[in-house]
Amino acid sequence: MARKLLFENINVPGIHTLEVYRQHGGYRSVEKALKTMTPEAVVEEVKTSGLRGRGGAGFPTGMKWSFLAKPEGKERYLVCNGDESEPGTFKDRYLMTHIPHLLIEGMIVASYALGAKTSYIYVRGEMMPQIRILERAIAEAKNAGLLGKNILGSGYDLELYVQPGGGAYICGEETALIESLEGKRGNPRIKPPFPAISGLYACPTVVNNVETIAAVVPIINDGGEEYAKFGVGRSTGTKLISASGNLKKPGVYEIELGLPVEEFIYSEEYCGGIANGKRLKAVVAGGSSVPILPANLILNTINGQPRLMTYESLSDGGFQTGTMLGSGGFIAFDEDQCIVRNTWNFSRFYHHESCGQCSPCREGTGWMEKVLHRLEYGHGKMSDIDLLVDVSKKIEGNTICPLGDAAAWPVASAIRHFRDEFEWHVNNPKEAMERNYGLAKYADPLPKLEEVASQN
């Protein structure tokens, strides 16, 4: 078994309680940071660790922290992003359900590093049970003197609150989340100013994903250098992967970055292969927003190298033949799945979740949904396929926040890699209603690079 950093004790009975959590070494990092380290030293340690944002963007956390402005007389805030809404991602729900104190411990250390006196954990409204779990855990920690005034006699004060969202995907975008936390519609803000300068209540703010905050705990416990020994190159540490779709053993897995994708899908330690003895057709590797790849390209890069679960290896080949690690929402499709139908489903999602602020996204996502709907239901034309590519290009890069890109990429990539399936839907509308296109050549040895390029 590979060593785990976050989930080492996840199966210990009662680990959600403070007592058991402390028996297994919980809150050591709070003692160490608050009693023996300066806030700057904590930030340095996180920089050394090479930890990158686990919410999807992969931005170095230590660097994000060091950008935080520190004007005199102004509060600073740490907000934890637990709005987990990216289709395919459910790791934060798992973490908050089973080991809530890990998040709270990380919040205390991170708040100390940033000099925040009040911190919020923004959790999506549907996760009411998790909100209750966190509130209970916070009360426990407060009773034990780990929160509130003068934590463990260190002189540091911190109040920690949980804020429920309202069921809007867009609030996972950090400025939309801040707007929502201020009691407004989740419309992303124009940047700059970045939240590090002017965020919550126009004060300097850092927004970090649940998993990122949790990863601070092992970094402080063992040191950043020790953490950086995990992983490969610039992808250090471990990552929670949410595996779903047609897998034998879907679930949340903590992997060391650098694990081969093939091993993750097929080994018994992880997903155990494809369910019901079917074959793999395609994978969305990092949540619905990242480009979908056919089986052959997810298992190997275009150069024939085995693809690894790292930020770099998954994006090898750019969008031509690669994808992204994203939030680690790993969705596997078996040979019976229809790519056109799934692309339509994802487009409907983005249309539903677009905040409506920017025209390209508000209108474009609706058009893509409608055009994909008619392709799926047998009324499509051959020109629709290029129309989709055209619309997706007009959304991408033309919106305030990345939701536009997130809506465009799945459509563009599905057409890039599965164009023959779309064409088949146009040419055989009746048949397409009754059966799926099947595996075709998507699991065959790698296509030639020129072929992929000529389809763009």
Add this chain to the structure above:
Amino acid sequence: MLSVTEHKEIEFSSDLIKQFDEIVSRYPQGKQKSALLPVLHLVQAEYGWVSPEAMDKVAAYLQINPIEVYEVATFYTMFFLRPQGKYVLEVCRTGPCCLVGAEKIMNHIEKTLGVKEGEVTPDGKFSWRGVECLAACGMAPVLQIGPEYTFYENLTEESVDKLIENLKNKI
């Protein structure tokens, strides 16, 4: 959207107000608007939906304009702007759930309850709707039931039947 039928004055109970007060205390002075979402959740848990009258009351309580409440309540999909069944079955309809049969589950619920998406059963007990990703893709297909948002995972037609039967017998 907002449906104004007849205006019925409502009064929040002192218990509810106490909960509101606790929430407002979490934010800095003058930033009580931050309490809007949690307060609306409490209102919905109490009344089953967020009525225009309730929104006006919330606005008065938080000392903000009614429009600031309306624009938020209409933005976030969790808030019901018209009365619902006592139990609202919210089924995830996004990609990963559909890969393992969410559409079949929704068809089955529609058939079993005998009402279309968004409608309420004649006895006022049930309504259902498809919702976007609930972040439980590994346990798909899933549905949730408010106000506590209890989760039901790995649904089959049989388990849905059992769930509906149990809820029918609940007072």
